[in-house]
């Protein structure tokens with residue numbers, strides 16, 4: 001096996017499928033596994049190496065499947081275990097690897113473990129699966145990431161902890177029984193043949209002993225800001241031995257199974273501790289996604305990324321969009337009235353400029369695809385899909401929307417089903433019936449895949465071209481150096497092997513002194529040099 005085969009995850013382009021919204025075979029308006037199977041050919045032709053599926057396990061769907069009630073079964077919304085096996089076999093026959101989402105920080109409140117805990121008495125071994133505490137008031141000042149307190153009280157007076165929705169109780173990872181149960185879950189899916197896992201919220205699994213207050217009450221529900229003292233609910237050292245054991249389990253299987261942690265840990269030198277050689281293979285480089293798209297910020301982030309991940313021998317895993325943030329084609333579409341893009345746009349925001357956003361987004365993607373390392377793409381970005389302020393409140397399902405009384409619109413905007421065939425029906429070919437759990441905005445008929453297929457200069461063909469070139473030049477396993485004479489306040493240029501990549505961040509034309517290089521505003525060029 002050559003090196004590229006051996007270390008596939010170091011250079012892989014991994015495409016995130018959000019099963020609810022990718023393709024719907026049974027026409028009920030909700031995407032499903034047979035739908036995914038039927039469209040895998042289109043992903044093969046896109047030129048990706050692997051897919052990651054957001055959760056499709058049994059779930060009451062209070063947080064779109066990130067509230068799992070049975071880790072070893074498929075939710076009937078998405079099909080059956082047989083449908084999963086067929087999807088996996090089809091993906092493998094096309095040469096695509098498959099990562100699945102594992103959600104270990106919390107279960108659904110409908111999981112057997114939680115139901116048993118609620119039925120048992122305070123102090124029982126069943127309650128030891130979760131964090132239960134006594135008290136007349138919430139046991140500490142922690143707040144839910146989706147808004148409101150991180151504690152909910154049972155009728156018997158005990159409180160349980162949930163860093164997300166009250167329907168997502170946090171597991172007690174100090175309990176060896178929880179640890180053993182998850183090792184069995186890993187084996188269940190590895191035995192079925194999955195190539196690995198994307199692990200949800202791994203940095204939340206450990207809690208500081210005694211569950212102390214967050215030192216800053218204002219920040220007790222807001223995740224983590226760099227430079228602050230480590231909060232008691234994030235990145236506790238106690239989680240690392242767990243992942244080392246998981247890594248050993250993955251390594252005991254043939255075929256280089258891999259795991260990517262959604263470890264939202266900063267600075268990058270801390271994040272890199274999660275991808276030491278005996279822990280995760282990858283972690284998403286969210287610093288890159290979050291960096292303002294300016295030459296100065298992006299250069300700093302890239303330098304820090306190579307330094308931090310390089311120090312532990314891990315690749316950087318670049319990412320610009322996913323199911324939790326505003327699509328980058330909208331994020332980059334000028335002023336939308338807010339500085340944060342963790343939620344999509346709603347009725348109180350300005351509509352981002354679709355043309356400008358798309359131009360910048362494609363240029364940003366091209367700039368990123370030239371970098372060595374692995375890259376995650378989010379379904380629909382290859383079509384250039386934007387988000388819209390028009391998504392009406394009655395359709396919104398993200399718990400953030402309800403828990404903040406609509407103050408934060410949440411993440412539904414980036415989760416709208418994909419348009420495949422323009423105007424064949426109301427869902428543009430997402431299914432045969434036109435139904436769609438979130439309605440597509442009117443503009444989506446213009447972005448449908450069939451309108452872009454084979455059309456030179458379309459977003460889809462640009463992605464295909466870049467992915468093919470990336471593979472041909474083996475860029476993922478490549479090298480990196482800045483080309484300083486072409487870098488400025490509004491431009492960055494780097495070399496990866498024989499490829500020179502230049503990006504113009506500015507709104508003016510960029511021209512080199514000798515006139516040989518000419519870039520439009522917000523443009524990236526790839527120049528092959530011998």
Ligand code: BGC
Nearest residue numbers: 063066103164200201262324
């Ligand atoms: C997932 C989210 C989910 C949260 C809680 C995340 O980081 O990506 O979609 O709401 O974890 O499971």
